[in-house]
Amino acid sequence: MHYALVSDLLTKEAFDERVEKKAESLGGLVDEVTAAMLVVDELGRSHIKIGDIPSAQTSIVSFFGKILEIKPPREFTREGEPPGLVASVVLGDPTGTVTMSLWDDRAEATSELEVGSVIEVIAKPRPGKKEVTCLALRESNVTIVETKKPPKSEVMAAPLTAKILAASEIREIIRRDGTPSFVQEFIIGDASGTARLVCWAPDLFADVDEGASISIDGVQRKEDEGIVEYVVSDSAEIRILPDEIGALTRDAADVTEGQNPVVTGIVSSVSDVRTFTTRRGTESRVRNVSVQSSSKKSGVNVAIWGDAADALFLPGDPVQVINAAAKLNRYGELELSVGRGSAIRTINLPGKSVSLTGIIIPRPEGLSLDDGKEVWILLTNESPVPGTTVDVEGICRNGRIEVTNLVSNPIDADPLIHRLGSLL
Known part of the structure; x- marks a missing residue:
């Protein structure tokens, strides 16, 4: 069985020869199974912990x-x-825990397994998932006394009531049989905390906006190692509530290790977006944002991963970091991680109406307007040419202008030449 772990490195004959020599070198003190495990370990394919899968x-x-639960074979x-x-x-x-799938002939082997016994497994893992497909297994004399609790799943008897804190875009998923399916993910919250909600019937939420308080009948509740997730199918019923449900919130100074509900603070610094290659060989991005507490005496770093790293954040922005986990970084400091199942949002403050004339200039944050006194980032679908003079009307708040009207003026080189001369 152990040869499957190193079959890409050497032939079966070469492996058996190494196992025999290993047993002989130890004076016959170990059996063939132990000798095979030692050879596998020497080839860099040693056993791992379930939490590392x-x-x-x-x-x-x-x-x-250790076997925690057995689901008997079903036909498909x-x-x-x-x-x-x-x-x-x-x-x-x-x-940790892991769910192992057994197919066809191997599925029949579950009748010989018992809850509480320990087995040795060779399996094919699903990247990023707590799931494996069994290739081989055998009973083991290894003792495992304590384990993480197995995942729990149940349909809730009472309606789930919560506030929609964040909603993702609808994604298309191709099933194994080649048919399409659609899924939308939400982050919900109430006075007890926050959680991820996955909906396999996005049409149910067509009339539900972020910030709405809702009641859902027919929700499946899943719990794995203390992390709760809710699943909604097309049999569920949703009702919008008239009264707002409050979500558990804490200040940036009060972040704790592990899962955090809604963390509030003020952006104090923003790093550039960095591109990196993931373990799967794909390209991704990350940006670090420092969020200061309301007292301005302490704060927390936030690592923003994937597409969310491209969002615009400026010093002074009030933000909410929603349903993010915190752990110690390499500097020994707590760091919130915003990725799948979490979000970071800028809180819109009251703005003021402005009417300005200035020159369009490119900046790393985006096209901006320079009127000779201040510079604002323009939030608009228009694409004015850098260097041109424009008249802008809109709502100004924290270094941005939400443009309601933009008119480009004929190009006049004199103001630009004058401006450039003043910079020299």
Whole structure:
């Protein structure tokens, strides 16, 4: 069984030879299984902890797990093929839990497994998921006393009431059978905290805006290692509530390690966006934003990942960081991480109407208006040519102008030459 872990490195004959030599070198003190494990370890394919499976960088992993739950085989149909079988087993150790799928002949092996026993597994992991597909397993004498709690899933008897704090765009998902499906993700909150909500029938939320308070019947509640997630299907019913539901909020100075609800503060500094290559070989982006507490005596760093890193943040912006986890960074400081299932929002302050004339200049933050006294970032769908003079009307707030009207003037080089001369 252990040869599957290193089959891409050497032949079966070469592996068996190494195992035999390893057993001989230890004077016969270890059996063949132990010798095989030692050879695998020497080749850099040693057993890992269950908690490390989602971030594993190999196509095959090996681990020990205590059986926490067994779901017996169920039959499914394959187009043009005989029916198949699939079963699943939840395994755990002190670092986490994982759901292992067993297909066809391996699914029948679940009848020989018992909850509470420990098995050794060779499996193919799903990148970023707490899921594996079983390639081989065997009973083990390894002792695992304590494990993380297995995931729980149940349909709620009472309606779920919460406030919509953030909503993502609708995404199309292609199922295994090739048919399309659509999903939309939300972050919801109430006085107890925040959670992620996944809806597989986005039309249900067509009339629901961010900030709305809602009641949902027929919600599935999932809990895994203390993290709660809700799932909504097309059988659910949604009702908009007349009274607003408040969400648990804390100041940037009060961030704690682990999951945080809604964290509020003021942006004090913003880094440039950095591009990097992920473990899967794809390109992504990250930006760091420092958020200061209301007392301005302390704050917290926020790492913003993926497409969210492209959003505009300026010093002085009041923000909310929603449903983000915090952990110690390499400097030993708490850092909030905004990625999937979390969000960061700029809070719009009251603005004032302005009517200005100035020159369009390009800046890293975006096209801006320079009227000779101040510079504002323009929020507009228009594309004025840099260097041209424009008349702008709009709402001004914290370094931005939300443009309601923009008129480009004929190009006159004299003001630009004068401006450039004053800078020399």
